[in-house]
Amino acid sequence: MSRLANEQILTQLLLLLVGVALLLVTFQHQSGGLPVALSPVFFPRIILCLWIVLASVALFQDIARPSKSPPIGLLLSALAYIIATVIYVNLVTRLGFGLSSIPFAAVALWIFGLRNPLVIGAYALIVPAALVVLFNHISKMPLPTSPLTYLF
Amino acid sequence: MLSSLPDALALLLTTEAILTLVLGTALGIVLGALPGIGSTVAVAMVLPFTLSMGQAPAIILLLAVYAGSVYGGSISAILINTPGTPQSAATCLDGFPMAQRGEAGLALGWATIASVVGGLVSAVVLLLAAPQLAAIALNFGPIETFALILLGLTCIVSVSSESMVKGLMAGVIGIFLSMVGADPVVGEPRFTFGQWQLISGFNLLAVVIGVFALSEVFIRAGQTRTQVSELAAFKGVVLPSWQAWRGRLRGLAKAVAIGNVIGVLPGTGAATAAFISYAEGKRGSPRGENFGKGEPDGLIASEGANNAVTGGALVPTMALGIPGDAITAVMLATLTLHGITPGFRLMEDNPTLVASIFAGFFIINLLLLPLGMLLARVAAPILRMREAFMMTGVVLLCAVGVYFVRGNPFDLMVMGFAGVLGFVLRRQGVPIAPLVIGMVLGPMLELTLRQGLILTKGDFLAFYTGSPIALGLAVLTLIALSIPIVRGALARNTRAG
Numbered sequence: 001m002s003r004l005a006n007e008q009i010l011t012q013l014l015l016l017l018v019g020v021a022l023l024l025v026t027f028q029h030q031s032g033g034l035p036v037a038l039s040p041v042f043f044p045r046i047i048l049c050l051w052i053v054l055a056s057v058a059l060f061q062d063i064a065r066p067s068k069s070p071p072i073g074l075l076l077s078a079l080a081y082i083i084a085t086v087i088y089v090n091l092v093t094r095l096g097f098g099l100s101s102i103p104f105a106a107v108a109l110w111i112f113g114l115r116n117p118l119v120i121g122a123y124a125l126i127v128p129a130a131l132v133v134l135f136n137h138i139s140k141m142p143l144p145t146s147p148l149t150y151l152f
Numbered sequence: 153m154l155s156s157l158p159d160a161l162a163l164l165l166t167t168e169a170i171l172t173l174v175l176g177t178a179l180g181i182v183l184g185a186l187p188g189i190g191s192t193v194a195v196a197m198v199l200p201f202t203l204s205m206g207q208a209p210a211i212i213l214l215l216a217v218y219a220g221s222v223y224g225g226s227i228s229a230i231l232i233n234t235p236g237t238p239q240s241a242a243t244c245l246d247g248f249p250m251a252q253r254g255e256a257g258l259a260l261g262w263a264t265i266a267s268v269v270g271g272l273v274s275a276v277v278l279l280l281a282a283p284q285l286a287a288i289a290l291n292f293g294p295i296e297t298f299a300l301i302l303l304g305l306t307c308i309v310s311v312s313s314e315s316m317v318k319g320l321m322a323g324v325i326g327i328f329l330s331m332v333g334a335d336p337v338v339g340e341p342r343f344t345f346g347q348w349q350l351i352s353g354f355n356l357l358a359v360v361i362g363v364f365a366l367s368e369v370f371i372r373a374g375q376t377r378t379q380v381s382e383l384a385a386f387k388g389v390v391l392p393s394w395q396a397w398r399g400r401l402r403g404l405a406k407a408v409a410i411g412n413v414i415g416v417l418p419g420t421g422a423a424t425a426a427f428i429s430y431a432e433g434k435r436g437s438p439r440g441e442n443f444g445k446g447e448p449d450g451l452i453a454s455e456g457a458n459n460a461v462t463g464g465a466l467v468p469t470m471a472l473g474i475p476g477d478a479i480t481a482v483m484l485a486t487l488t489l490h491g492i493t494p495g496f497r498l499m500e501d502n503p504t505l506v507a508s509i510f511a512g513f514f515i516i517n518l519l520l521l522p523l524g525m526l527l528a529r530v531a532a533p534i535l536r537m538r539e540a541f542m543m544t545g546v547v548l549l550c551a552v553g554v555y556f557v558r559g560n561p562f563d564l565m566v567m568g569f570a571g572v573l574g575f576v577l578r579r580q581g582v583p584i585a586p587l588v589i590g591m592v593l594g595p596m597l598e599l600t601l602r603q604g605l606i607l608t609k610g611d612f613l614a615f616y617t618g619s620p621i622a623l624g625l626a627v628l629t630l631i632a633l634s635i636p637i638v639r640g641a642l643a644r645n646t647r648a649g
Contacts, residue, residue, distance in 0.1 A: 097555075
């Protein structure tokens with residue numbers, strides 16, 4: 001339970017620190033004698049001060065009354081999925097939609113518990129291929145193509 | 153507005169518009185029926201594909217998906233006891249028991265008629281109320297608009313039922329995200345950290361899709377795998393007879409009224425309306441003791457109300473530019489992306505466009521009946537689709553959709569970042585809808601504040617001493633912020649007593 005509570009507290013602390021860091025960034029700005037209303041950092045400072053206040057209150061609330069966090073459960077699965085997705089979105093425009101979606105779909109299905117290689121392979125090939133055909137060749141709304149060929 | 157209806161109908165009687173109405177409603181019904189998708193994700197996923205369309209078809213498509221998905225949630229609620237959308241959760245209570253005793257088709261019939269009536273009445277309310285509200289808002293300058301947006305932001309409090317502080321923080325994060333990029337007044341880059349891609353800020357659509365759709369997939373990936381649900385026997389929608397409606401029309405009228413009123417209030421949504429209506433229906437129905445055991449009155453109460461919300465929620469969105477809930481916040485973003493500024497000027501400058509949207513919404517709700525009857529049979533076997541296939545498909549479609557916005561690879565990375573942010577926040581009980589609401593309203597909030605300060609020569613107090621409208625709205629804002637605090641204090645006193 002204490003580990004679950006720490007997850008919430010750490011997250012709130014991180015949000016608080018991010019807010020403070022961003023507020024400090026605004027003080028690097030040179031106002032150049034502009035009136036308050038014209039200063040580009042006027043409104044951000046208000047919002048970031050609110051951010052810091054709210055994050056502090058939320059942090060103290062979580063320390064004082066740790067509420068039930070969601071169970072760790074398959075957190076590793078979620079993290080693996082997140083990593084796969086982040087890699088995928090970075091590769092879409094480099095390798096093309098088709099080439100990057102096939103391994104991503106296979107990994108994603110495996111993370112979600114599918115183990116039949118035929119089913120995984122069929123889905124991972126058919127769905128991205130169908131999307132490439134639909135968008136690139138039928139509706140002429142081209143998705144990123146691979147460096148190998150314009151076809152996918 | 154009514155004088156523009158003939159021109160509006162002419163706009164709707166084109167091939168593109170008719171296809172949009174039919175296909176959009178059908179798509180909405182199917183997406184709404186799929187558990188885990190929901191109305192917000194459905195609208196967010198379709199949003200990128202509207203960018204290549206005209207203004208009216210784009211908005212009508214989103215409305216069709218919205219209204220269709222609200223109804224579609226009842227299909228899975230009745231057939232597999234799993235609501236396709238949060239607003240159909242109350243439908244499970246009586247819908248599934250009816251399905252279990254072999255009346256799945258009839259249960260869907262009750263739900264379909266109630267949804268259609270609720271939606272049609274809300275379309276009429278939208279047509280009549282929105283222009284009146286917009287006419288009042290013609291008196292608004294920057295100061296009054298600032299006060300109005302502050303009031304609208306209090307809807308953040310309403311959608312943050314678990315933690316007001318966390319909801320407000322999400323809203324503040326959303327407002328901050330909207331500030332990244334060039335300053336709207338002097339054009340100086342803010343928070344770009346030398347990255348040229350951030351000069352134009354975070355793409356709103358990429359953030360919306362990331363925090364709603366992608367974070368949902370991440371959450372699902374971190375949960376225990378659910379088995380494929382058992383599907384109740386179902387041969388098609390069976391409409392109830394006229395005699396069966398005797399003694400139930402008053403309940404339907406009450407449900408529709410509750411849905412419309414709640415829909416107009418910023419911050420509340422269809423789920424709230426459905427449960428309030430269900431509770432009221434149980435209290436007022438002569439068959440109240442049968443609620444929860446397969447009583448059609450329960451279906452009428454929940455489905456009549458949740459579809460009645462759809463039009464009501466559009467009233468503050470179209471008339472004032474203030475979203476009624478997370479879905480209308482997404483729609484507000486769409487309007488902005490299409491160069492339409494909702495609010496008081498919209499009705500005056502684009503009466504035909506507005507009339508076509510309202511008329512289209514009316515037609516969408518008419519289409520719910522035939523399409524619902526047709527698609528319920530199609531959607532039923534799809535409900536047995538494994539979550540793995542559905543979620544992976546969602547990610548692929550999200551990537552396609554976001555890429556189509558600007559063809560900018562950076563938007564895909566923004567989507568990924570927003571998905572991670574949404575996942576982290578949701579795990580800590582921070583609601584996501586306020587983040588989107590903050591991001592949508594943030595730019596106007598800043599602009600009107602700064603314009604107002606220029607007008608008052610930097611005197612913020614003059615905002616309220618010089619404008620009775622702004623003062624009145626400020627009082628309403630304070631009341632809206634105080635209600636959850638007072639309610640919480642009363643609840644604690646009751647428990648202590």
